[in-house]
Each structure stands twice: as C-alpha cells, then as structure tokens.
Amino acid sequence: MYIQKNSRLLKQKLEAKNIAPLCDMIASLPQIQISHINLNDIIEIECIESDKKDSILEAITALKPWRKGPFRILGNTIESEWDSSIKYNIIKNHLHIKNKNIADIGCNNGYYMFRMLELLPKSIIGFDPSALCKCQFDFINRFIQSNIQFELLGIEDLSHYDRTFDVIICLGVLYHRTNPIDSLKLLKNSLNSGGEIIIDCLILDTDEPIVLSPLRYAKMKNVYFIPSIGAIKNWLFRAGFKHIEIIAKKKTDTIEQRKTKWINGESLEDFLDPNDSSKTIEGFQAPIRIYIKAKGK
C-alpha cells in the first residue's frame, strides 16, 4: 500500500512542469562512446567524439543549479557551489565498504555515491526526495552506467523500505529535520547487525549539551536544530548508537562553498556577517560541521 501510494507520488514528481522536460531531455541525449571515466576529486567523463560537447553543455545548463560536484563532462567543467571532494576526502578513510551494502541518505546528485564506487561496495542505494537531484544523477549515470540505485524517497521512508544496510552515510541532513533524534533512530533501525553510520552536522562549537533552534540560519529557513558537540553525542546515545567517534571538525570556508556560475543565487559569502566572518548574517556562530561515525548494534 505504502509503496503503491508512493509510486503515484514519485510519478507526479517526475511529471512536474519543471522536471518532465528534463527527464525527456536526458532520455533523448545522443549515444556517446565514453573513452575514459575518472572518479577522482573532479568526476571526469571523456568521450571519443568531439562534436557532442555542445549538446551536453546545453543539458548541463538546463539541469542547474548544481550544488554538489565538481564534474567534468566531455570537457565541460561543472564547478558546483560545494566542492564535495572536501567532504568525501574527510570521510573516505572511514569508509570500510568493500562488498557491503551501502545507503547514502540525502544523496543529492550522487557525487559521493559515484566516488564510493572505487571502494568496491556490493551495492549502493541513494535516497533523496528532490526530483532535480534525481535528474542530475540520471544524467551523470547515463555516462558512468553504474548499478547505483536512486530512490526518490526521504529519510522518513526508511522504516517502510524493504532493505537494510551495512553502512549508511547521511551528510548534511540532520539539521534540516524537525525531529533529529527520531531521524537518527530511523538510520539505526536500517542498519544490519554490526553496521555503522557516518554523519555530518552543523554544530555549536562547545561541549555543553545545548542546542540552537533558529528561525533562520545563514539565510536558510529550513535549519531547525543545531546541536553542540555535547548535544549531538547525547542525541546519538538516545537513538541507541554505540562507539560514537568524532572523526573531524571543519569550519565551512569559501574554498568549500562558493558562488559559481552553476548556481543561480547566493553562497557562503552572502550568508556571513560582512564585517565579521566568524558570524552568520543573523549573528550566530558561522557554520562549523563535525563528522561522526557510530555503530548501530
């Protein structure tokens, strides 16, 4: 029942006025003979024919905004707003995923999933409710032809999903949730025995167990809770996680998040106090994230 209702909703999302033409465009892209795929910091796809570059540039432009990347496709570089290689390189050494079943919750266009292919997991499934993210994923995967599965679903759908995972990554999602402890429980319940999560979260840089609940943070209206380091550890503990380990802490800078021609609006420099970059424009501590791994059972 849930799956049926959901597949109706999914169909509706893909038939939306702004999305349907993108799906059609991706389906009608010319056949391209790929000569080289490089899954490095810039995910690079090269082909033999040189006359296809313009039609690919048209498609990339139609698929804007590109939040995550970078990608270089047939010589066209997509300098995304976020240099996601920075995040990937923070978590990479903690990804013990060979022959394992992996989920990326809030996978966006799949940048991290494509990067993880080099670590030879058994399967990767990405969850993201954004139809534009799915279109960008489908576009890139048309060239890479991986067997990564993209589900147009959110973290809240995990309890109805019929598969569980050995490793779940869930990056940049928790502070967007109205009930972060329940979200962590959903992640935990989707882990196989011995499984682990890797998450990152905006934090307040203190061990005191406190939480900020802003109406707007760095111009984002959908940031509900920013925990301190102490508070997020408590959330994880309450959700039932064990062996909670902080693997990194990083201030967001304009090397990682920047305005490029591949997004339409503002970026980090517009979200900070112009006279004091240690504060957001609202006067809160400027974005700092921690990266945590924790075991489910």
Ligand SMILES: C[S@@+](CC[C@H](N)C(=O)[O-])C[C@H]1O[C@@H](n2cnc3c(N)ncnc32)[C@H](O)[C@@H]1O
């Ligand atoms: C801040 S971005 C983080 C993207 C990526 N994981 C990263 O860390 O670079 C948040 C992502 O979560 C997705 N998202 C929105 N609602 C969601 C939900 N209910 N469950 C899972 N992901 C969601 C958005 O579409 C977006 O791709």
